[in-house]
Amino acid sequence: MSSTPPPGWYRDPSYPLTERWWDGTAWTDHRRQPGTPAPPMAPAEPPRRGGSRRARAIALTSAGVVLATAIVAGAVALGRDRGEAAPSTSPPAAGTSAPGSEQPSPSAATDPGVVVDHLNGVTFPVLDGWAAPDSFSEDDAVLITPGTYDCPGDPGLCRHGRVLSRTAAIGEDPSPQALAEGDIEAAAKSQFDRDGVGNRPHGGITSHHVVKTGQVAVAGRAGYFVRWRVITAKGPGGYVQSLAFPSSTGSQAPVIVRFAFDAGPDGPPLSDMDRITKGIRSVGDTATGGGVGSSIGPSH
Structure with a gap:
């Protein structure tokens, strides 16, 4: 029997150089730079994002944190049309991307225009x-x-x-x-x-x-x-x-x-x-x- 990982900050599958809040069931829209200190987020009242965000020159030296326990056997969709996979319960160290989560950089969009x-x-x-x-x-x-x-x-x-x-x-x-x-x-x-x-x-x-x-x-x-x-x-x-x-x-x-x-x-x-x-x-x-x-x- 598989289980989903607990709520927490995980590597964002749609933008691997940031971390994104997983509420235990699905991805939310809250992101942060890796290593940014933040209190635990209550599922009903996640903090608002702001500030200078990730910057495209994200510091890739933030400490990796092992975030809890069970192994995810399946994928959990964010909404019915997003199709984003649930996070691994053992995210990779800061500065690396989870397998299958790679996204094109801003300079490598599908449309060159x-x-x-x-x-x-x-x-x-x-x-x-x-x-x-x-x-x-x-x-x-x-x-x-x-x-x-x-x-x-x-x-x-x-x-x-x-x-x-x-x-x-x-x-x-x-x-x-x-x-x-x-x-x-x-x-x-x-x-x-x-x-x-x-x-x-x-x-x-x-x-x-x-x-x-x-x-x-x-x-x-x-x-x-x-x-x-x-x-x-x-x-x-x-x-x-x-x-x-x-x-x-x-x-x-x-x-x-x-x-x-x-x-x-x-x-x-x-x-x-x-x-x-x-x-x-x-x-x-x-x-x-x-x-x-x-x-x-x-x-x-």
């Missing part, structure tokens, strides 16, 4: 002049411009364009407008002020002004965006945009998409921000990216 963000349940179109990142080292990036160049400020390599996708941390006001307005300054600083090790690849930000703000439909959902023109001490500066909208999957946690384009003739055309936004769709849905209300909102 699409990058899939499995965690947030959306896809991004790969426009001309763009590519999927080759590895998780791009830190949440879903789209990048190919090639690098010597940064105009502190030594290092820069890219002319990046698009990042992450699950938003929910504050007092979870509306898309509040999330986008609260994220734009951090988006500008992370790309054009200081990098993760304290260098200033563009010499730092000297000023900025708002280019556009407004409502926009994203994957059939009501979203909001804020776009800045950033002036830097060195180089041509650039444009940043924070786009917030609710995910169409699971608990519908809000998603933040950050755009960072170099200004000047070498940067991507600014219209690509609008085109990528219109092309975002729910996973498995090819018809929700455009239509009524999908155009970029009013300028300010």
